[in-house]
Amino acid sequence: MKGIQMARRVYLDHNATAPLLDAARDAMVAALGRPAGNPSSPHAFGGAARLDLESSRREVAALLGGDEHEIVFVSGGTEADNLAIQGSARAWTAAGRAPGHLIASAVEHPAVIESCRYLESTGWRLTLMPVDRAGRVAPSELRAALRSDTALVSIMAANNETGALQPIEELAEVCRAAGIPMHVDAVQAAGRLPLDVRRLGADMVSISAHKMGGPVGIGGLWVKGSRSVKPLLLGGGQEARRRPGTEPVALAAGFAAAVRSARERLADSSIQRLRDRMERELAGAIPGLVVNAAGATRLSNTSSLTLPGVDAEAMVIRMDLAGFAISTGSACSTGAARPSHVLAAMGLNRDQSASTIRVSLGQSTTSDDIETFVPALSAAAAALRGAGVGGKA
Amino acid sequence: MTRVLVGMSGGVDSSVAAAMLAQAGHDVIGVSLQLYDHSDAGRIARCCSPEDFLDARRVASQFGFPYYVVNQEEVFSRNVLDYFVDEYRRGRTPNPCVRCNGDVKFEALGRLAVDLGATQVATGHYARLDSCPTTGRRRLLRALDAGKDQSYFLFDLTQEQLSLALFPLGELTKEDVRREAEHLGLATAGKPESQDVCFVEGGDYREFLRRRSERDRVLEQDGDIVDSAGRVLGAHHGLSGFTVGQRRGLGVSASRRLYVVSVEADTRRVVLGDESELSAAALTLTGVTWLGSDAPGAPFETLARVRYRHAGVRCLVVPAAGGTARLTLLEPQRGISPGQAAVFYDGDVVLGGGWIDQVERSGVTPAARLSAGKAEGPRDGVNAT
Secondary structure (H helix, E strand, O other), rough: OOOOOOOOEOOEEOOOOOOOOHHHHHHHHHHOOOOOOOOOOOOOOHHHHHHHHHHHHHHHHHHHOOOOEEEEEEEOHHHHHHHHHHHHHHHEEEEEEOOOOOEEOOOOOHHHHHHHHHHHOOOOEEEOOOOOOOOOOOHHHHHHOOOOOEEEEEOEEOOOOOOOOOOHHHHHHHHHOOOOOOOOOOOOOOOOOOOOHHHOOOOOOEEOOOHOOOOOOOEEEEEOOOOOOOOOOOOOHHHHHHOOOOOOOOHHHHHHHHHHHHHOOOOHHHHHHHHHHHHHHHHHEEEEEEEEOOOEOOOOOEEEEEEEOOOOOHHHHHHHOOOOOOOOOOOOOOEEEEOOOOHHHHOHHHHHOOEEEEEEEOOOHHHHHHHHHHHHHHHHHHHHHOOOOOOOO | OOOOEEEOOHHHHHHHHHHHHHOOEEEEEEEEEEOOOOOOOOOOOOOOOHHHHHHHOOOHHHHHOOOOOOOOOOOHHHHHHHHHHHHOOOOOOOOOOOOOOOOOOHHHHHHHHHHOOOOOOOOOOOEEEEEOOOOOEEEEEEEOOOOOOOOOOOOOOHHHHHHEEEOOOOOOOOHHHHHHHHOOOOOOOOOOOOOOOOOOOEEEEEEEHHHHHHOOOOOHHEEEEOOOOOOEEEEEOOOOHHHOOOOOOOOOOOOOOOOEEEOOOOEEEEEOOOOHHEEEEEHHHHHHHOOOOOOOOEEEEEEEEEOOOOOOOOOOOOOOOOOOEEEEEHHHHOOOOOEEEEEEEEOEEEEEEEEEEEEEEEOOOOOOOOHOOOOOOOOOOOOOO
């Protein structure tokens, strides 16, 4: 097997997944090195595993300013979103109510939108909130969309494709004033900007370990107080009866280590400086370049860039051949690009959307990376623009 | 080292083509086109599924070349799926594979090749290429393995597409390719041959057409089944189940063997007749293209294939204005359907071809009966690859 040569590659796709932090790997290796035990077992092995798991839970809760008993460990951000939405819907109907009304933004992650769509097929009603040119939901529009039977509002903290931040505190205030629970998908935001669930006023928050340098395979759903969320899986009372299955102690240890590391870096603006410099230099080098959602406050690491006249899929391949990993922002499991519902909701037309790439930096990104990336992308953009041949299609 | 883009389906043919090029030292980039959204219902089983992409990726990894999946769903939907349904609406029998090669596969791969600095686009098709000694233009030739020859499906490629194209399997037999796949230890060595059109699972065209045309349901409207004199023999529940030459599933009982002679979209009538009425004497073609030369100025005699694996029929081609032509068949042929392609051959060389627009029946003549032969119409309306 020759495999794929990974040497001298620059990774600029941290919103897809971030490289595992040394601290997270060390914590997992240490946890795996301890005697195995099921946290639910009565013996000393089980007891030690329980202590391990709960200390990780405390660490994760601290990132959000929540109580440790409010964290449900799940397999990742997708499961957290599914549990928040479908678990809330189950709790709603379990209380004897008819299916109600759900609100989500049009730019949510598919885990949220498809959960809502699924519920819609079982009798729930769904409102997808439009967004402005920068990808934001207007609080006044959310207020107008609320109904007496609205069971849940789900709006993300930061968008995975553009990095745009929602005015989440104002949106949460609209929900709080109306007494309607709110779920916040903070998978991209958690660990990258300060999040205090109490100040935020949300009822549920989804987070994921691997977006902040922890392991893939674990995430968390913060559920406020004693709010009722019914499990989607059956077969055990773990995670406060919300998520059955033997808890992955070592993954949780890696998650906790990544959280610890992220909290220490929250005030660090070096990634933002690199990102801003990159955008500035690219804007100077690539005629017509548009930074999407520039009108919004954005995650410090994310750039959604429209390169007019350039086929984004070809650009991603060209850059990969040159040793740079970037993304079209929206992809199928096969790796093929998928038309972006996020950019469409922001008002970009098909051509603009098909010419949009996502560059997402991370802790591992160096100024050397950016110094080589900017000329490489600029040259590729010039070449691809020149290559544009008329087609039949 | 030339950079070659290889279109990979995940099947054995394109795997071998890619592996051979990589072994010969070319700078290979493997590309699969995602033509259909598999998350949507899972009713497409045969080709361009995630499993096929994985197989292609394994081959790429084995030979150390990069591999990518590129989305062409929208283009495929517009140029192939819409076309497929529209042709049935018009009472015609589409050939989606010819359309796909020219308007989707070679179009997308050609564009990507230019974008990625590749000078050639290779596929696992069985066909050969050369340059016309007089015009210097690229020509398409039949594969050495006549049983596998796929030149019929490629006649509609443009000169520009042909100039990029590379068919490494053109000189090989299917047996050679299988042996090579095993020799190279390819993950795809034992994969079965593709048979059906890739987007129709289990060959159920009616079900596909029903889903695809849900909005207007034109293909599901009832109509009459008549004989060539216009006498009503029965009724049908939609045109989509009928193809010229079809004998089974007609839903009428008669003392003699009846075949579908024509499908009339505007009146929604299916016309049946006996074997002799299937016989065609002349065809009109649209969308005629010439591969190695300019359009001939004068009528000429040649061999035309009117469907995949057709042995061919001698005919007189009269080129006309606007990319049309009239073909007089020198011996009448059975089961020719509008919508299929007629491709002209001079020996192994593909001269050009066009789309069959109208079929003029020869009527009942003793000569027609004698020469009707055993040629079957396109069994399920379409033939793959």
